[in-house]
Amino acid sequence: MRETVREREFREFAEARQAQLRRSAYLLCRDWHHAQDLTQTTLMKLYAVWHRVRRDGNVEAYARTILTRTFIDQHRKGRWREEPMEEVPEAPSAESARSELGLVMQSALMELPPRYRAVLVLRFWEDWSVEQTAEALGVTPGTVKSQSARGLSRLRGIVEGLSNEASGM
Structure with a gap:
């Protein structure tokens, strides 16, 4: 055929x-x-x-x-449903997932609600513009901006909490 x-x-x-x-x-x-x-x-x-x-x-x-x-x-x-994991499995060619910072960021990212997570992944990992992200998610550019700001703020708080736990504080 x-x-x-x-x-x-x-x-x-x-x-x-x-x-x-x-x-x-x-x-x-x-x-x-x-x-x-x-x-x-x-x-x-x-x-x-x-x-x-x-x-x-x-x-x-x-x-x-x-x-x-x-x-x-x-x-x-x-x-x-998300299942908590003891270890992050490695992808066959995922060099960046092995770094400690990468693991901390991925762990922190998973604590965000799905909508914030989607906005942050598209905007900052995939390097999409506000307009491209808005179109992909079916929201306004203002919504992308506000969810980016809120998501980043929450992400910072989560990372600081994980850092404090790791240092024993």
Whole structure:
């Protein structure tokens, strides 16, 4: 059977971006298995609208929008619950996850509500603009700014608390 141009283009995109999508998903949920599920769901939803998205351009942004909204929807609907972990499992090529600061930040990030977490991951880990983040989350730029400020403030408090615990204070 011959592969269509649409299928080939989608396969090439999926192969090129799957690891990056999975990393973003992990930053949101801190579970490699759940991150893989989120990535696969994202790619399935993207394939369903590939002809339109490919024609409109900016496939990468659309894929991240699907990923983020799927994550938030699953939390909202209670389909997934976070389980506390003793150790963070390492991804096959996740060098940054091994650093102590990376682990502290990931641990602190997991204590934030899903919406704050999504805003901070998109804005600061993925380096998206306020407008791109707002579009991906379906909110106004003002909401992104306020949630960024509140999320960062809470994140600072959590990191300080973790630092105090580690130093025995």
